[in-house]
Amino acid sequence: MSGLNINHVTKQFGTFTAVNDISLSVPDGTFVCLLGPSGCGKTTLMRMIAGLDLPTGGKIELGGSDITQVPTHKRDLGMVFQSLALFPHLTVGENIAYSLRIRGVAKDVQKSRVEELLGMIHLPGFADRSVNKLSGGQRQRVAIARALAISPKLFLLDEPLSALDAKLREAMQVELRQLQQRLGITTIVVTHDQREAMTMADTVVVMNKGEIRQAAAPVDIYRRPADSFVADFIGQTNLIPVEADSAGRAIVLGQTVEGISLPTGTSKGMLSVRPEDVQVTAPGNGAISATVTFIRDLGGAIETFVEAGGSQVIAVSSPRARPEVSVGQQVGIRLDPATSVVLAK
Amino acid sequence: MRREPPQRLADYGPLFFPAGMLIVFFVVPFATMIAVSFFQRQQGGFYTPAFVFDNYARFLTAFFGGVLGFSLFLAIAVAIACVAIGIPFTYLLSRSKRSVQIVWLVALLSVLSLSEVMIGFAWSTLFSRTAGITNLFVWMGLMTQAQALTPSFGAVMTAMTYQAFPYTVLVLYPALVRLDPTLTEAARTLGASPVKAFFTVVVPALRNTILATLIMVFIFALGSYLLPQLLGRPQHWTLSVLITDQAIYQSNMPFAAAMAVFLVLVSLALVGLSLYAGRQKEAK
Numbered sequence: 001m002s003g004l005n006i007n008h009v010t011k012q013f014g015t016f017t018a019v020n021d022i023s024l025s026v027p028d029g030t031f032v033c034l035l036g037p038s039g040c041g042k043t044t045l046m047r048m049i050a051g052l053d054l055p056t057g058g059k060i061e062l063g064g065s066d067i068t069q070v071p072t073h074k075r076d077l078g079m080v081f082q083s084l085a086l087f088p089h090l091t092v093g094e095n096i097a098y099s100l101r102i103r104g105v106a107k108d109v110q111k112s113r114v115e116e117l118l119g120m121i122h123l124p125g126f127a128d129r130s131v132n133k134l135s136g137g138q139r140q141r142v143a144i145a146r147a148l149a150i151s152p153k154l155f156l157l158d159e160p161l162s163a164l165d166a167k168l169r170e171a172m173q174v175e176l177r178q179l180q181q182r183l184g185i186t187t188i189v190v191t192h193d194q195r196e197a198m199t200m201a202d203t204v205v206v207m208n209k210g211e212i213r214q215a216a217a218p219v220d221i222y223r224r225p226a227d228s229f230v231a232d233f234i235g236q237t238n239l240i241p242v243e244a245d246s247a248g249r250a251i252v253l254g255q256t257v258e259g260i261s262l263p264t265g266t267s268k269g270m271l272s273v274r275p276e277d278v279q280v281t282a283p284g285n286g287a288i289s290a291t292v293t294f295i296r297d298l299g300g301a302i303e304t305f306v307e308a309g310g311s312q313v314i315a316v317s318s319p320r321a322r323p324e325v326s327v328g329q330q331v332g333i334r335l336d337p338a339t340s341v342v343l344a345k
Numbered sequence: 346m347r348r349e350p351p352q353r354l355a356d357y358g359p360l361f362f363p364a365g366m367l368i369v370f371f372v373v374p375f376a377t378m379i380a381v382s383f384f385q386r387q388q389g390g391f392y393t394p395a396f397v398f399d400n401y402a403r404f405l406t407a408f409f410g411g412v413l414g415f416s417l418f419l420a421i422a423v424a425i426a427c428v429a430i431g432i433p434f435t436y437l438l439s440r441s442k443r444s445v446q447i448v449w450l451v452a453l454l455s456v457l458s459l460s461e462v463m464i465g466f467a468w469s470t471l472f473s474r475t476a477g478i479t480n481l482f483v484w485m486g487l488m489t490q491a492q493a494l495t496p497s498f499g500a501v502m503t504a505m506t507y508q509a510f511p512y513t514v515l516v517l518y519p520a521l522v523r524l525d526p527t528l529t530e531a532a533r534t535l536g537a538s539p540v541k542a543f544f545t546v547v548v549p550a551l552r553n554t555i556l557a558t559l560i561m562v563f564i565f566a567l568g569s570y571l572l573p574q575l576l577g578r579p580q581h582w583t584l585s586v587l588i589t590d591q592a593i594y595q596s597n598m599p600f601a602a603a604m605a606v607f608l609v610l611v612s613l614a615l616v617g618l619s620l621y622a623g624r625q626k627e628a629k
Contacts, residue, residue: 052530072533073541073542077534081530081531082527083525087531089549098535102537102545132604150536155533
């Protein structure tokens with residue numbers, strides 16, 4: 001079995017369990033994002049894959065061989081650190097060539113590889129510059145090129161874009177994804193930015209408190225969250241309590257809603273409805289009655305905050321479909337049953 | 346933060362005190378010494394103002410040249426030994442737990458409270474035949490007979506390295522603590538073993554700090570005059586020993602002053618040269 005396999009890996013720091021019995025399989029050539037709030041264990045998991053921390057229990061396999069106890073420098077990987085960790089005493093070219101120099105690669109081969117990588121990161125002719133004189137985005141690219149110099153089996157990035165400003169970050173996300181697809185390299189990125197994960201990943205692994213809550217394609221994570229943590233963490237969502245009546249129909253905020261059913265055997269749950277799937281209409285006629293509490297016009301989208309049955313619900317609509325309502329007005333809201341997900345409470 | 350150049354005389358206020366101290370305790374005595382070094386020595390211990398080069402001419406002999414050469418060699422050797430031991434030690438110290446660091450730093454600081462005399466006598470006891478460490482080696486079965494390790498060059502080197510070591514660590518420590526620990530981690534992910542990462546990343550990244558430490562220990566060791574006398578043979582005596590001898594026992598102030606001035610000039614030249622070499626390499 002090729003690719004990266006993580007089997008029941010656990011990491012404890014004293015009495016604190018940073019990573020709790022995680023199993024994950026990353027097929028060759030895929031792009032995986034480890035996503036979660038700070039302290040969820042995603043960085044610890046990546047450091048164990050890199051060999052910078054050793055697991056307390058479990059096994060890590062790369063390309064079919066057990067690497068759990070293999071020291072970092074003998075693992076075939078490239079890593080980009082959050083701080084980038086460019087060597088300040090070396091030039092751009094020397095930084096990129098470091099892994100080749102350590103492996104005793106001939107000088108002229110080093111030189112041509114550096115040229116090739118500089119071309120790949122759109123910085124041709126930068127080999128002799130000092131790394132201290134580069135901009136944030138350029139430093140980022142150099143760190144990526146340095147990690148890829150030996151064409152590693154595994155490419156790891158720990159919060160690689162967090163130091164960049166928002167616009168550059170978005171551009172680099174796209175660039176990084178394109179680079180990964182072109183090279184076909186197995187890539188794992190740690191991030192707390194869900195937009196970043198959605199942009200780049202084949203598989204998003206949502207983690208919380210040392211455990212994997214859901215591992216799936218970005219669209220599935222968004223459309224079919226496994227639990228309320230994932231639903232709340234990925235994008236914006238309305239989490240509304242839902243109950244089943246004696247006939248098994250779903251009652252949401254005091255109103256029977258057709259088309260939503262609770263899992264058999266349960267009578268209570270949480271309904272996750274994305275704001276764009278909430279429609280603000282006239283009251284009555286089967287709509288849930290609500291009161292408008294706040295309207296936020298963001299230009300590109302209108303957010304309507306309503307209060308219904310003691311819960312706050314947010315509806316998002318495009319400026320073209322602007323609901324003709326005002327604060328304090330009695331309205332009705334409709335939820336799209338097709339895109340609403342019932343989660344265990 | 347914006348820094349404006351000082352506008353008025355009062356803006357230089359904070360500099361007055363250190364500048365005053367420097368003038369009173371360094372510039373004036375040093376100027377006096379330079380003046381004395383050209384004076385004419387009188388038989389009987391005194392000297393009269395004059396402008397003669399006799400004192401400088403006197404140590405352009407093989408003997409004083411040799412002593413000067415040995416002094417510089419000893420100071421350089423001590424500086425290299427201190428830095429060679431100090432860098433790995435401080436690196437490991439900076440990566441260890443806070444409580445461990447505090448214990449080590451307090452221990453090193455307490456060494457600083459020992460005077461040169463105490464250090465000298467302590468080592469001469471440790472290196473003696475009757476009460477020294479060789480007795481321990483005999484007891485452990487490593488040696489058949491206890492022997493005296495002093496006076497010898499090794500004893501002088503050991504004691505001087507011991508004395509300068511706390512300074513070395515204290516100068517290196519802040520730089521090593523500030524060094525981004527992910528630099529070595531990055532080197533390891535790029536295929537360098539921990540030892541290789543240390544020599545290809547930590548040492549070169551600290552090049553300027555290491556150079557500064559070498560210079561500091563070198564100057565510190567150059568001034569040592571008690572340890573070579575306590576632990577070394579006459580051929581291990583440094584120029585500082587001879588200066589003390591001339592100034593105090595031979596009452597030849599002009600000659601002692603001339604030697605001191607010459608020593609200062611030679612060491613300044615060496616420091617300048619190493620700084621220049623360091624800058625050349627950086628510019629490359």
